[in-house]
Amino acid sequence: MSFSGVLPRFPLELAPPDLRPWLGGNVLPGAWSFEAAAPGPHVALVSLVHGNEYAGAIVLARWLEAGLRPTRGRLTLVFANPAAFARFDPAEPTLSRFIDEDMNRVWSDRVLKGPRRGVELERARELLPLLESADLLLDLHSMLWPSDPLIITGRPRRAMRLAARLGMPPLVVADEGHGTGMRLIDRPAFSEPDGSRTAILVEGGQHWRHATLDTLQGCATALLRESGCFDDAPASPSPPPRLAEVTRTVVAGTHCFTFLHPFQGGEVIREAGTLLARDGESEIRTPHDDCLLVMPSPRTMRGHTAVRLARFLTPDEVAAG
Structure with missing residues (x-):
């Protein structure tokens, strides 16, 4: 390959x-x-x-x-x-x-x-x-x-x-x-x-x-x-975690999958329905507000994952699982 x-x-x-x-x-x-x-x-x-x-x-x-x-x-x-x-x-x-x-x-x-x-x-x-x-x-x-x-x-x-x-x-x-x-x-x-x-x-x-x-x-x-396998060492301060769950995995259906912009993983698209990409005749749009883009691939072959779309979770949602 x-x-x-x-x-x-x-x-x-x-x-x-x-x-x-x-x-x-x-x-x-x-x-x-x-x-x-x-x-x-x-x-x-x-x-x-x-x-x-x-x-x-x-x-x-x-x-x-x-x-x-x-x-x-x-x-x-x-x-x-x-x-x-x-x-x-x-x-x-x-x-x-x-x-x-x-x-x-x-x-x-x-x-x-x-x-x-x-x-x-x-x-x-x-x-x-x-x-x-x-x-x-x-x-x-x-x-x-x-x-x-x-x-x-x-x-x-x-x-x-x-x-x-x-x-x-x-x-x-x-x-x-x-x-x-x-x-x-x-x-x-x-x-x-x-x-x-x-x-x-x-x-x-x-x-x-x-x-x-x-x-x-x-x-x-x-x-x-x-x-706990090692003696305790002081942890470095870190920002609060951001927790998200994938709502859609976008798989390229054609060899003509193209993003509208050079998106990077970690970007958040604020509005639902925003056009992200075209896959032949099909449009790929955000399914919900505050949509997290997970590892978009600018070069995607047919049958391969182009991007995963995710929504953010509340701490209660994580604790309840």
């Missing part, structure tokens, strides 16, 4: 990390797990689900080099798709997102237990038992297009409440997942209404930016603090 000649050149402020010291792992290739003597939750931090999103891998490599260990419970650090990362080329930085298929769309039982084979599928099958043993899981991602960083929580309100407590980044969005395949955070182990295991995904900002690295490290640090 090549976008050469279509996408603009994006600056690479972050050099790809040297992960060679960490690819052996101590429980699985590319996976490290450390257990404290004192009881506590199992916290898993996952990076490199997409091979060109390596800011999260920089965070985990730094912590491994520093000898980070929990004082209670268990900490697991995962480099999920090192095979795709190994193909990263600064001249074509989008081409190493995956090898055979998007690793963040393969997590349903139907796919994992099916007959298909591929690099990402085999790796997901290998990692699944380890990841599903986590009480708290944070999946570290970044974005191609400029956007406010945000935490995505999937359906469970417990995940939204956890994300709101972290405070980094302050924008939290609940959604219904992707029609093209199940994400890791939507596994039944994490999404059952009466369950206790919780998984969230953070989009730290644009790929390869220093600010994105800072956001991912801040979010991961906040989760470690929240989990």
